[in-house]
Amino acid sequence: MSAALIQAQSLDVSHPGADRPVLSQVSMAIHPREIVTVVGPNGSGKSTLVRALLGQVAPSSGQVRRAQGLRIGYVPQRVHIERAMPMTVRRFLSLPVRVNDAQAAAVLERTGVPGLGQRQISALSGGQFQRVLLARALLNDPQLLVLDEPTQGLDQPGIVAFYRLIEEVRAETGAGVLMVSHDLLVVMRASDRVICLNGHVCCQGTPQVVSAAPEYRALFGAEAQGTLALYRHRHDHDHDHVDEHVHGPDCGHHHPAQKA
Numbered sequence: 001m002s003a004a005l006i007q008a009q010s011l012d013v014s015h016p017g018a019d020r021p022v023l024s025q026v027s028m029a030i031h032p033r034e035i036v037t038v039v040g041p042n043g044s045g046k047s048t049l050v051r052a053l054l055g056q057v058a059p060s061s062g063q064v065r066r067a068q069g070l071r072i073g074y075v076p077q078r079v080h081i082e083r084a085m086p087m088t089v090r091r092f093l094s095l096p097v098r099v100n101d102a103q104a105a106a107v108l109e110r111t112g113v114p115g116l117g118q119r120q121i122s123a124l125s126g127g128q129f130q131r132v133l134l135a136r137a138l139l140n141d142p143q144l145l146v147l148d149e150p151t152q153g154l155d156q157p158g159i160v161a162f163y164r165l166i167e168e169v170r171a172e173t174g175a176g177v178l179m180v181s182h183d184l185l186v187v188m189r190a191s192d193r194v195i196c197l198n199g200h201v202c203c204q205g206t207p208q209v210v211s212a213a214p215e216y217r218a219l220f221g222a223e224a225q226g227t228l229a230l231y232r233h234r235h236d237h238d239h240d241h242v243d244e245h246v247h248g249p250d251c252g253h254h255h256p257a258q259k260a
């Protein structure tokens, strides 16, 4: 595998006044073209990990290593952004770095919201604003995209469409992607690797491995059963009996008789 874009090594982070660390001995890495998603309960340190990777929070021990000159596109949590101010989408895209009209139009087209430039950001739907935030993050041609709960508040089709867009961006640009998400089912379908966090890394690996891990199932309970079911079908039938099994849309395997 190619060298990591960014990696955390044995990271400990404590917030001032807290009696115990928010993150303990967290190690993880993101490589080019990888979609890595961090899942974990509320307060498990997901945003803190993102902020430590971005250099906004200093670890008390351990370190963050970035590839030299790494360009990061950051999509903050939508709920933390003041949208009431009068400001057009076009102007928002030029903050903090000015872009020309052609660049602004192209990036809005790319993220599926063409022609919104003159719209007030306060007048956008949640899904449109999310795409505008992504557009702004793409303007500096990032090698690493970091998105903190990008699908929060979107409906299920909106969540699926947003993940599809992220996959397209990854395919076109080769960027690595780090996301924080609560949408377990979509995460398991759309991520290359999942990191299950609860102050420390409970487990990490492919969605298939994580969804079967006891640590993950202990943290997410009944919801975890649903994601495990995504993978169970691989084991509950005999591949020699082709006639007894019909491929579902998500089947990732071939029967011997069906191989070209």
Ligand SMILES: Nc1ncnc2c1ncn2[C@@H]1O[C@H](COP(=O)(O)OP(=O)(O)OP(=O)(O)O)[C@@H](O)[C@H]1O
Pocket (backbone or CB within 6 Å): 015, 016, 018, 022, 040, 041, 042, 043, 044, 045, 046, 047, 048, 049
């Ligand atoms: N600046 C801060 N100062 C003090 N404590 C903080 C600060 N930021 C976060 N915390 C605490 O650290 C813990 C982890 O917070 P963090 O926001 O990283 O969790 P999270 O997993 O992203 O949560 P959520 O799913 O609710 O967004 C929480 O207990 C939170 O109250």
